[in-house]
Amino acid sequence: MIRARKSISLTTLAVCIGLTSLVTAQTSHSPSRIRESINNSRRFIVSGNIRPEATAENDRGVVSDSMELPHLQLVLQRSPEQQKAFDQLLADQANPQSANFHHWLTAAEVGEQFGPSVEDLGRITDWLTAEGFNVVSVDPAGTVIEFSGTAGAVRNTFRTTIHHMMVNGQVHFGNYSDPELPSALAGIVAGVASLHNFMPHAQSMLKRTSGLPAATQGNGGNGLNYLSAADVAAVYNFNPLYKSGISGKGQTIVVIEDTDLFSQTDWVTFRKAFGLARAYPSGTLTQVHPTGPSTCGAPGVNGDDGEAAIDVEWASAAAPNAAIVNAACANTTQFGGFIALLNIFSGPASGIPQVVSISYGEAEASDGATENLFINNLYALGAAEGVSIFVSSGDEGAASADANRVRATHGIGISGFASTPNNVAVGGTDTSVFFSGTTDQYFSTTNGPNFQTALSYFPEVPWNDSCAGTLVTQFLGFATPYGPNGTCNQTNNNFETTASGSGGPSGCATGTASTRSVVSGTCAGYPKPSWQAGVFGNPADGVRDIPDVSLFASNGFLGVYYDVCWSDTTRGGSVCGSDPSLWAGFGGTSVSSPIWAGIQALVNQRTGERQGNPNPVLYTIGNSQYGTTGAPTCNSTLGNAVGPSCVFYDVTLGDMDVPCSGAFNCFLGGGAIGVLSVSNSVYQPAYPATAGWDFATGLGTTNATNLVMASVWPTAPKD
Secondary structure, X not given: OOOOOOOOOHHXXXXXXXXXXXXXXXXXXXXXXXOOOOOOOOEEEOOOOOOXXXXXXXXXXXXXXXXXXXXXEEXXXXXXXXXXXHHHHHHHHOOOOOOOOOOOOOHHHHHHHHOOOHHHHHXXXXXXXXXXXXEEEEOOOOXXXXXXXXXXXXXXXXXXXXXXXXXXXXXXXXXXXXXXXXXXXXXXXXXXXXXXXXXXXXXXXXXXXXXXXXXXXXXXXXXXXXXXXXXXXXXXXXXXXXXXXXXXXXXXXXXXXXXXXXXXXXXXXXXXXXXXXXXXXXXXXXXEOOOOOOOXXXXXXXXXXXXXXXXXXXXXXXXXXXXXXXXXXXXXXXXXXXXXXXXXXXXXXXXXXXXXXXXXXXXXXXXXXXXXXXXXXXXXXXXXOOOEEEEEOOOEOOEHHHOOOOOEOOXXXXXXXXXXXXXXXXXXXXXXXXXXXXXXXXXXXXXXXXXXXXXXXXXEEEOEOOOXXXXXXXXXXXXXXXXXXXXXXXXXXXXXXXXXXXXXXXXXXXXXXXXXXXXXXXXXXXXXXXXXXOOOOOOOOOEOEEOOEEEEOXXXXXXXXXXXXXXXXXXXXXOOOOOHHHOEEEEOHHHHHHHHHHHHHHHHHHHOOOOOOOHHHXXXXXXXXXXXXXXXXXXXXXXXXXXXXXXXXXXXXXXXXOEEOOOOOEEOOOOOOEEEEOOOOOOOEOOEOOOOOXXXXXXXXXXXXXXXXXXXXXXXXXX
């Protein structure tokens, strides 16, 4: 189907470039929602927008009033009626029976149909100008106004002070009280996306060198096996697609970053070493700093460039003939990747990619309600434009506020980057061949063509590096992971970490946490999407649950990791020579997400059609496979004996539980260190793998050929 679009008028472009005096020229049919003058004496508090780091201990004093705060973002919200209509449009775009099925819109069209009125935009921008701010732009969808000003103007206008902070040896700034807004703006202005410079974390993990002792010597040295592109193709059955010409040609995958690549040559080296460059010469790599309504500064190379290397290389490994785009902007008070994504989505139809991958995250309760709304609006805009968005679920079990820590202290919570109903959340698995003693059955002892050692699909378990996992506990000979005699309370415990694939229920997408970064107070999750409800294994909890799908994501804990050419040796990379075993190694859902994005690119090529949010189709397939009792022939424990028609491999063994301490979702069982649990008083681990859908792996991992060739994917009509 060819997408029907309207031309973008000059008046709409005036709004895009942010000329306040021209806002009134925008075409819009929305009624005005500001019913009274904007009076600063009558105000309301925008609750839940203080970072957890804003403590007395970290405080280093109030910043100077003259401190410039450029690129601030005022987040606008739709009326309940508009939001209901927009949500219905998104549902109709995925409904083959609707006249709006796959009728994709541009950002300008979304703004015209569901955005604020011209009069309201004028009043808001005039108010900001009167308060001493410089209004830079209004995005065409009518959800974000970029403005800049001083800390003094922020204090006078939003009634909050900005403080210097020192956190873990790094200098930051942020607000120490919730901002306030004039009451006249209630219901149309949600708040400022952020008044701080804390950024999300990349969802990647460097290769472990001290995991459980591997059973055999692998191709990665030290008893480890690395996965090459050929290995992943063999494990998840990509090769029949490639042989039939489905390799991503004509598709664009944008990976969202806040850093430039250290070296684009690394991508070339990766593809050459693993045989992709010769076999799939149409694959390309481009690095861009997208321009648009938000100011995009060139970020340069920073500590996240290893993440960018992972994303561009493994997206290309899955869809080797696709065009890979590293889209990055510098961080401001907003994550630079989101600035890049907003600019891309705000542009013309010709520049909208088919697929996006995001490998960063932050807990819903840490993001705050305003930032969560910004993220959901952004992803929803992409979905309305026909973009498939894949997001890493996280690398910290069900404790997204405790990434990169030895224990969870904030209870159960998930990433606000992955929890919206408008993206596919991608979880992580590990291979269980170490536990079963079947390494030789699934891995060759010598390298084959393109450094392939994986022989077939292998049995999988949730990725979990921690002492809280039941499989590790059993292997080490303990009865329980908790309690004084449990795995996590041993003096020689080397596995006290939250590193594991993430999942759980949405809990704080809206509302205000009474305890910072903890699902508490008036916190509420996103409502459960209709396509997720009723799938075998998914709980009737009324909220959006993640992940949706998974793939291998281990960093070598059980002997296997991903190989990555990342030559930034000053930040942990390695020289990319002719021996890939000496390259950098990684795990994390940062790798599984771009691979899933590559799978979607193959779907789009096969169908000749962009698919928008693919979750309705993925869950339709999952529901068909699992039915009301599950699918025993698709149980991952069968390994290479799994049924040939399975689309999803059902991961049923193991869990993603992590160690914890404190009062939130922590079952101690009499020990000093507990394990994350739904209950504090009873051991209910968060969370085990089960038959069908589960919090540990979602619908499971996939047979790529069976998924791509599934008949339920809508196809473009033949000419």
